[in-house]
Amino acid sequence: MKQCYLLLVLGLPGMAVANEPIQPVEKVTVSSPEKVELGKMLFFEPRLSKSNAISCNSCHNLATGGVDNQVSSLGHKWQEGPINSPTVLNASLNFVQFWDGRAKDLKEQAAGPIANPLEMAFTHQLAVETLQTMAEYRTRFNTIYGKRDFGIDEVTDAIAAFEETLVTPNAPFDRWLKGDTKALTAQQLNGYKLFKEKGCVACHNGVAIGGNSYQKMGLIKPFATQNKAEGRGAVTGEQQLIGWFKVPTLRNIELTAPYFHDGSVWDLKQAVTIMADIQLGQTLTEQESDDMTAYLKSLTGDQPQIVLPILPPSSPTTPKPEVKS
Amino acid sequence: MKQCYLLLVLGLPGMAVANEPIQPVEKVTVSSPEKVELGKMLFFEPRLSKSNAISCNSCHNLATGGVDNQVSSLGHKWQEGPINSPTVLNASLNFVQFWDGRAKDLKEQAAGPIANPLEMAFTHQLAVETLQTMAEYRTRFNTIYGKRDFGIDEVTDAIAAFEETLVTPNAPFDRWLKGDTKALTAQQLNGYKLFKEKGCVACHNGVAIGGNSYQKMGLIKPFATQNKAEGRGAVTGEQQLIGWFKVPTLRNIELTAPYFHDGSVWDLKQAVTIMADIQLGQTLTEQESDDMTAYLKSLTGDQPQIVLPILPPSSPTTPKPEVKS
Known part of the structure; x- marks a missing residue:
């Protein structure tokens, strides 16, 4: 008992002070750093949008608490979204995703904005085809998923893997x-x-x-x-x-x-x-x-320290941005 | 002579192989890391725009070679700019700034887009007033410039200090x-x-x-x-x-x-x-x-490794974004 008391006083990780209805959030152990790195690239990848101007980070800005501090987000052609963008920080802890819970997890959520005409306004097929024109992406997907002909499943899986790391411990x-x-x-x-x-x-x-x-x-x-x-x-x-x-x-x-x-x-x-x-x-x-x-x-916890990814250059076959249509 | 030859073979930094019309770009020694850090925050600061949705990094994306890979940049209300955005990488080496040289240096350049109605569509006064509502900015400007009542001069000076670090050696x-x-x-x-x-x-x-x-x-x-x-x-x-x-x-x-x-x-x-x-x-x-x-x-040289800055939260007096006007 005395030993336990000492541990509490020292504030060792994982020790709860009492039986509170709220629990601390803990750092995430990354099991696949390559996948997380790929997911980070995709999170910052504007070529997942029709305009090549909007990335996940546009509305879930990791410099500003994982949100854009807008009433509702600005999407393709400056269209305003129907609802306030929730933070991506600690989103892995949500039991469902989106305000209405229409996505069961981060992977399913990540597919939404890419194809939403008010947001990134692309299609899953075009987004994947765009990524596939870049040798570096083909290599990275191949290393992680064992296929160079990856699809939206692998894209959203990698994004989700990155997002799972975005917890904010130590508040x-x-x-x-x-x-x-x-x-x-x-x-x-x-x-x-x-x-x-x-x-x-x-x-x-x-x-x-x-x-x-x-x-x-x-x-x-x-x-x-x-x-x-x-x-x-x-x-x-x-x-x-x-x-x-x-x-x-x-x-x-x-x-x-x-x-x-x-x-x-x-x-x-x-x-x-x-x-x-x-x-x-x-x-x-x-x-x-x-x-x-x-x-x-x-x-307010420790914000994730994000080293901005360096994205591969487009190749001659990479589709061009469409900003007007 | 033999000694010199050996140095060349070893490729020691700073040794030019011959009298070429092109010289290598060298790493920058940072004399004021606090100023560079503040400049980085401002470079990623969307609240320097009227919409709070556009930062320097929107058009000079450090994930993609310091540009946005657009024919011309998308600014306030999705307006298209009149000219292709040049890269911010190595921009400190330019003898003047902008395609037409209308800014003499990076500091003068940085003031342009903030107040350009096609770009960030703000005014210098409103941008400065916005920053001044946040205690962290006041403290940082005070530490670096000795005044809490900083103006656009200090804002652009800090941005320029950050941009001066954006060189790409080792190509x-x-x-x-x-x-x-x-x-x-x-x-x-x-x-x-x-x-x-x-x-x-x-x-x-x-x-x-x-x-x-x-x-x-x-x-x-x-x-x-x-x-x-x-x-x-x-x-x-x-x-x-x-x-x-x-x-x-x-x-x-x-x-x-x-x-x-x-x-x-x-x-x-x-x-x-x-x-x-x-x-x-x-x-x-x-x-x-x-x-x-x-x-x-x-x-293509080593791209700057940028740790995304964590921006201070708005205060109750921070002006709200205006996205429609």
């Missing part, structure tokens, strides 16, 4: 969970207490502090929005799930404004106040909102 | 210049011989293999183009300089298609053939074009 709150009692300020600690007492933690729990359930947006009071997204109900055809969305992760929330699926709120404290009101029927005092906002800022 | 041709006789293939060596004999080297010489003079595009025969750019003449008002442009660097040319100021030619061999024809009045054989193209591919 102040994680350090606190692991026993570093000085990692949070008194205000942040009080914010966390409120976060649990008010009921936020009912949906925002687990390693991702969210990302593991659907919930109705506007559970207690209606959520006023111009956004037309119908959420889970549009996927399953169940009327009662219209307006239900995947509960987003709160990790790195300080970096990922604007908030909610409609990107309507830019201020984190305002988002906290609205959530308490419409999801829990609670009116927070200014102090409570401040404390909980301070707590949420303790969820 | 096969540089290694050959330094005495590594095996660095070029026989074909490449023959291509270089032709490059000199045919007269390409009259304009493409020096460390940047270009970038140190203006020349008329279509010197011997007219250059057929739909592009309306008038080049140097539009800057100076001299009728005789209409159609004159800065001779571009040929370093990393394999990565920077499409070619010419109008971005009209995607194939490097075709670009070589056209240049020989309209600038020098020479009709190249297939073999000659192939050899010179092979030589040009020996000019």
